[in-house]
Amino acid sequence: MRILNYAGIALALAAPAALAAQDIAIKNATIATITNGDIQNGTIVIQKGKITAVGANVQIPAGMKTIDGTGKFVMPGIIDAHSHAALEGGINENSESVTPEVQVQLKNDDPVIYRALAGGVIAANQLHGSANTIGGQSRVIKFKWGMPVDSMYFKGAYRIVKFALGENVTRASSDAGIDDRRFPMSRMGVDFLLHYWFDKAKDYDKEWQDYRAEVKKNPNALMPRRDLRLEALVDILHGDLKVHAHSYRGDEILMLIRAADDEGFKINTFQHALEAYKVADEIKAHGATVSTFADMWAYKAEAWDAIPFNMALLTERGVLVSVNSDSDERIRRLYQEAGVGVRYGNMPVNEALKMITLNPAKQLGVDKWVGSLEVGKDGDIAIFNSHPFSPTAMVEYTIIEGKVYFDRNDAVTLRKSVANTGPGGAK
Amino acid sequence: MARVSFLAIPLALAAAAAAGGQQVTPRASTPLPGAPDVDYALTNVRIVTAPGKVIERGTVVTHDGRIAAVGATVNIPANVVRLDLAGHTVYPGLIDAATSTGLPSPTRAPAAANADAAAGRGGGRGGRGAAPPGGGRASIPTAGRSSTPLPPVIEPEVDAAAEAADQFSPTDDELRAFRAGGVTTVGLVFNGGLFPGRVGAALTGARGGSRLGLKSSVGQEVFFGTKRNAYPSVGIGAVAFIRQAYLDAEYENRVDKALKAGNPAARPSNDPFRRALMPAAANEMASWFVASKERELTRVAEISKEMTIKAPVVVGAQEGWRSIPTLKAANATAVVSLEWPALDSVTGHNFLLYGVGRSGKLTPAEEAAGNSEIKANAAALVKAGVPVALASFGGTSGATFRERIKSSIDAGMSADDALRAVTVTPATILGISALVGTIDVGKLANFVVVSGNDLFATGNPIKHVFVEGRLY
Numbered sequence: 001m002r003i004l005n006y007a008g009i010a011l012a013l014a015a016p017a018a019l020a021a022q023d024i025a026i027k028n029a030t031i032a033t034i035t036n037g038d039i040q041n042g043t044i045v046i047q048k049g050k051i052t053a054v055g056a057n058v059q060i061p062a063g064m065k066t067i068d069g070t071g072k073f074v075m076p077g078i079i080d081a082h083s084h085a086a087l088e089g090g091i092n093e094n095s096e097s098v099t100p101e102v103q104v105q106l107k108n109d110d111p112v113i114y115r116a117l118a119g120g121v122i123a124a125n126q127l128h129g130s131a132n133t134i135g136g137q138s139r140v141i142k143f144k145w146g147m148p149v150d151s152m153y154f155k156g157a158y159r160i161v162k163f164a165l166g167e168n169v170t171r172a173s174s175d176a177g178i179d180d181r182r183f184p185m186s187r188m189g190v191d192f193l194l195h196y197w198f199d200k201a202k203d204y205d206k207e208w209q210d211y212r213a214e215v216k217k218n219p220n221a222l223m224p225r226r227d228l229r230l231e232a233l234v235d236i237l238h239g240d241l242k243v244h245a246h247s248y249r250g251d252e253i254l255m256l257i258r259a260a261d262d263e264g265f266k267i268n269t270f271q272h273a274l275e276a277y278k279v280a281d282e283i284k285a286h287g288a289t290v291s292t293f294a295d296m297w298a299y300k301a302e303a304w305d306a307i308p309f310n311m312a313l314l315t316e317r318g319v320l321v322s323v324n325s326d327s328d329e330r331i332r333r334l335y336q337e338a339g340v341g342v343r344y345g346n347m348p349v350n351e352a353l354k355m356i357t358l359n360p361a362k363q364l365g366v367d368k369w370v371g372s373l374e375v376g377k378d379g380d381i382a383i384f385n386s387h388p389f390s391p392t393a394m395v396e397y398t399i400i401e402g403k404v405y406f407d408r409n410d411a412v413t414l415r416k417s418v419a420n421t422g423p424g425g426a427k
Numbered sequence: 428m429a430r431v432s433f434l435a436i437p438l439a440l441a442a443a444a445a446a447g448g449q450q451v452t453p454r455a456s457t458p459l460p461g462a463p464d465v466d467y468a469l470t471n472v473r474i475v476t477a478p479g480k481v482i483e484r485g486t487v488v489t490h491d492g493r494i495a496a497v498g499a500t501v502n503i504p505a506n507v508v509r510l511d512l513a514g515h516t517v518y519p520g521l522i523d524a525a526t527s528t529g530l531p532s533p534t535r536a537p538a539a540a541n542a543d544a545a546a547g548r549g550g551g552r553g554g555r556g557a558a559p560p561g562g563g564r565a566s567i568p569t570a571g572r573s574s575t576p577l578p579p580v581i582e583p584e585v586d587a588a589a590e591a592a593d594q595f596s597p598t599d600d601e602l603r604a605f606r607a608g609g610v611t612t613v614g615l616v617f618n619g620g621l622f623p624g625r626v627g628a629a630l631t632g633a634r635g636g637s638r639l640g641l642k643s644s645v646g647q648e649v650f651f652g653t654k655r656n657a658y659p660s661v662g663i664g665a666v667a668f669i670r671q672a673y674l675d676a677e678y679e680n681r682v683d684k685a686l687k688a689g690n691p692a693a694r695p696s697n698d699p700f701r702r703a704l705m706p707a708a709a710n711e712m713a714s715w716f717v718a719s720k721e722r723e724l725t726r727v728a729e730i731s732k733e734m735t736i737k738a739p740v741v742v743g744a745q746e747g748w749r750s751i752p753t754l755k756a757a758n759a760t761a762v763v764s765l766e767w768p769a770l771d772s773v774t775g776h777n778f779l780l781y782g783v784g785r786s787g788k789l790t791p792a793e794e795a796a797g798n799s800e801i802k803a804n805a806a807a808l809v810k811a812g813v814p815v816a817l818a819s820f821g822g823t824s825g826a827t828f829r830e831r832i833k834s835s836i837d838a839g840m841s842a843d844d845a846l847r848a849v850t851v852t853p854a855t856i857l858g859i860s861a862l863v864g865t866i867d868v869g870k871l872a873n874f875v876v877v878s879g880n881d882l883f884a885t886g887n888p889i890k891h892v893f894v895e896g897r898l899y
Contacts, residue, residue: 071856080711088662088663088722089651089661089662089665089666090660090661090662091663092661093658093659093660093661093662093663093664093667094661095654095657095658095659095664097655097656098666099658099667101667101670101671102659102664102666102667103663103667104663105663105666105722105726106720106722107722107773108722109774109775109776109777109778114777117845136663136667145778146720146775146777146778148722148725148749148750148753149721149722149725150725150729150753180582180736204654220685220688220690222682222685222690222692222693223678223681224678225674225675225678226674226677227671227674228667228669228671228674229669281834310736323824388524
C-alpha cells in the first residue's frame with residue numbers, strides 16, 4: 001500500500017494525467033453501510049471506482065489488491081457540507097452585498113485538502129464567506145488532491161449559493177468607521193435587500209419569458225441582455241440553484257423563511273443555525289435542512305444561545321442534520337464532531353454517522369453517488385483503526401473512486417510538515 | 428552614392444572595420460547613429476531566412492528600411508554600404524511576444540502605498556506606476572480591505588480601448604536593452620488591471636526618425652486584477668466581472684445588428700467600456716488572457732468555453748506543461764513567459780512534500796528535476812502541438828531573454844522551434860507577419876547578426892542589430 005507514495009513521486013511536478021480508477025478490496029472489516037446496518041467481518045469490493053459488492057460473504061476477484069481490515073472499521077468517506085479549504089482569490093466579494101454571480105475559485109494543491117483526507121474526508125462544499133447577504137456560488141468537490149481543478153468538481157452535485165444573515169453581514173463587530181462600512185448595517189437591511197433583489201429578478205425573468213414568447217412570433221426579436229447576477233437569482237427562484245444560508249439566531253431563521261416564502265424560493269440548508277432547535281418545526285415545515293457545529297459557540301453575541309443538543313433535538317423533530325467543519329482544523333476530525341451527538345442527546349450511533357455521510361450528501365445533492373456503502377455507489381471510503389467515535393480513532397486509509405489518496409503508513413512524519421504552519425495548519 | 432548619407436559613414440565604417448570587410452569611402456563625421464536613409468548590403472554572410480531555411484553564403488540588401496533582395500547571388504546596387512560579414516550569420520530580428528516594459532502600469536499602487544500616494548497618481552494611467560505586487564505572476568491577487576478612506580480613483584483597470592502601441596514610451600536605455608538581446612520587435616501587454624487595454628506591437632529602434640508603434644488592436648487584453656474598494660475587489664469577483672463584460676459586449680453586438688436590421692427596439696449603449704469589448708466578444712479580435720498557473724489556465728479555458736472565445740491567447744503560461752490538454756481543448760496559443768516561476772510556487776510542489784514523510788525539504792535531485800521541468804515548459808508545449816511564442820513578460824527582455832531562449836533549447840526545444848517561437852509565431856499572432864519574422868523581400872530590415880552559426884550559443888556576442896534598416 002504505497003500507492004500514494006509512488007503516485008506522489010511519479011507525478012512530481014509533471015502534468016497529472018487522470019489516473020485510472022483502481023480496483024481494490026477490503027476484507028475482514030467492520031463495515032458501516034449507513035443504509036443497511038453494520039456488517040461484521042465484512043468485505044467490500046471496488047471495481048473501476050465503483051462499489052461492486054459489500055457484505056459478509058463476498059468473494060474477492062482473484063488478483064485484486066486487498067487490504068486486510070481485521071480490527072478495522074470501514075465507513076463511507078466523510079462529507080463536509082461547509083468548508084473554505086482549497087479556495088483562492090478571496091472568499092468574499094465584499095464591495096457589494098448581493099453577488100450571487102461570483103463563483104468560488106479553487107486552489108487544487110492546498111495542503112488542507114491533504115489534511116482533510118487524513119481525517120477521512122472525501123468531498124466538501126466549498127463555500128463563500130459570510131460577509132454578503134448573497135455571497136456567491138459554491139462548488140462541491142471531491143478531494144482528489146493534486147489532480148487538475150476541473151477533475152475535482154463533483155459532477156451532478158447541486159449548484160449551491162451562499163446566503164448570510166446576521167452579524168457578519170451587518171459588520172456588527174467591525175470597528176471600521178461608518179464611511180468604510182456599507183449597506184446593510186442591520187438585519188432589517190438584509191431583509192430589505194433580499195426582497196429588493198428578488199423583485200428585480202422576477203422582472204428580469206419576465207423579460208426573458210416575454211422574449212421567448214415573442215421570438216416564436218417574431219424571429220427578429222431582440223434577445224435581452226444576460227445579467228449573471230439576476231440570472232443566478234432567477235435560478236434560485238426556479239430551484240436550480242440551492243440556497244445554503246449562514247444563520248445563527250432563531251428569529252433570523254424565521255425571517256429568512258418568511259422572505260423565501262414571500263418571494264417564492266426555498267432554503268435548502270441552514271448553515272451553522274445554532275438556535276435551530278428553537279425553530280425546528282418551522283424549518284421542517286419549510287422543507288429545509290440544517291448543517292451545524294457540534295459544540296462550538298459563544299464566539300460572538302449571536303452565537304451565544306447554542307446548546308450541544310441542537311443536532312439531536314433537530315434529528316428527533318425530523319430535520320435532516322449534518323455536522324460541518326467550517327474550519328481547516330476541524331475538517332480533520334469531523335468524526336469526533338459527529339460523536340458529540342451521541343454524548344449529548346443520545347443519538348443512535350448510525351444517526352450520528354449519517355451527519356457526516358448520507359445527510360451532507362443529501363444537502364449537496366450527491367447522495368446518488370456517496371454517503372453510504374451500497375453497490376453502484378462511488379468507491380469512496382474511510383478506513384479507521386477502530387470505531388470513529390473512539391477517542392483513539394485514526395484514519396488509516398482514505399480512498400476515492402478506488403484510488404488511495406491517503407495512507408497513514410506513508411504519512412507518519414506528515415505531522416512535521418503540519419507543525420510548520422501551526423496548530424491545525426492555520427493558513 | 429547619392430543615397431548614402433554622410434551621416435552614416437562613420438558608423439558604417441566602424442561596422443565594416445569590425446566585420447573585417449570592405450572599405451567604404453569616408454565622408455564627413457556625424458554623431459548620429461543609424462541614419463535613416465542608408466541602404467546596406469550584408470555580404471558573404473550565412474543567412475537564416477526563416478527557421479530551418481538557410482543560405483550558406485549570400486547577400487541581403489536593404490532599401491528604405493525594408494529588405495530589397497536576399498539570396499546566394501544578388502546584384503548589389505552601387506549606392507549601398509557594404510558590410511562583409513564572412514564568418515557571421517544573419518537572422519530575422521527577434522520578437523519578444525509580450526513585454527510591459529515601456530508601458531504605464533494599469534494597476535493601482537501596491538497595497539502598502541498610502542492614500543497620498545494613491546492620490547498622487549492623478550489620472551492613474553498617466554504615470555509609470557510601480558510594478559504590481561507579485562511582479563509578472565498572474566496569480567490572482569487578494570485585495571486586503573483598507574480601513575483608510577481613499578480618494579476616488581479613475582478606473583484605469585478597465586480602459587479597455589487603450590492601445591498599448593500608443594502608450595509604449597520606453598526610455599532610450601530600455602530600447603538599447605531590447606536590442607542588446609537581438610530583440611527588434613515586441614508585443615506589448617499591460618501588466619495589471621482587468622481589461623487594461625489592447626495588445627500592440629512595436630519596434631525597438633532608437634527614437635528620432637524611427638517609429639516605435641507598429642500595430643495596434645492586436646488583441647483585447649484580459650487580466651485577472653481587481654479594483655480598490657470597488658467591484659471586483661477580489662479575484663473571485665474579477666472572474667465574474669470578466670464573464671459579465673463579455674456578455675455585455677455580446678449584447679451590444681446583438682443590438683447593433685438589430686439596429687442595422689431596422690429593429691426600433693435596439694438601443695445601442697454609449698458606454699465606451701462595453702463597446703470596446705465588442706470585437707473581442709465577436710471573435711473579431713483575439714482575447715489575450717494573462718494567466719500562468721495550472722488552475723489559472725483552467726479558468727481561462729472555462730471562461731473561453733462559456734463566452735465562446737474561439738482561440739484565446741494566454742500570456743504567461745508558466746505552468747503550461749501541466750495544462751496541455753486544457754490548452755489544446757481551448758484551441759489556445761501560448762505566449763510563454765521565460766520568467767521562471769519559483770519552484771515552491773509551482774502547482775504540485777506540495778505533492779512532493781506531503782504524505783511522503785518529509786519535513787518541507789526537497790532532495791537536491793528533486794529540486795534539480797523540478798527546475799528543469801520549469802525550463803522545459805516551452806519545449807513540452809511545442810512537442811504537444813500547442814502554438815508557442817516566447818516572451819519576457821514579467822521579467823527582463825533583451826540579453827536575459829536571449830539567455831532564457833538558450834535555456835529552453837537546453838531543456839529540449841529544438842533550435843528551429845525556438846527560433847520559430849521568437850520570429851514566425853509571434854509575428855503571426857501579433858498580426859505583423861507581412862512585416863517581420865523572416866528575411867524575405869519586402870519585409871522590414873530587422874536583423875540580428877552574430878559571429879559563427881549559432882545565435883543562441885552561450886557567450887556569443889551580438890555583432891549588429893538592424894531595426895527597420897537602421898544599424899545599431
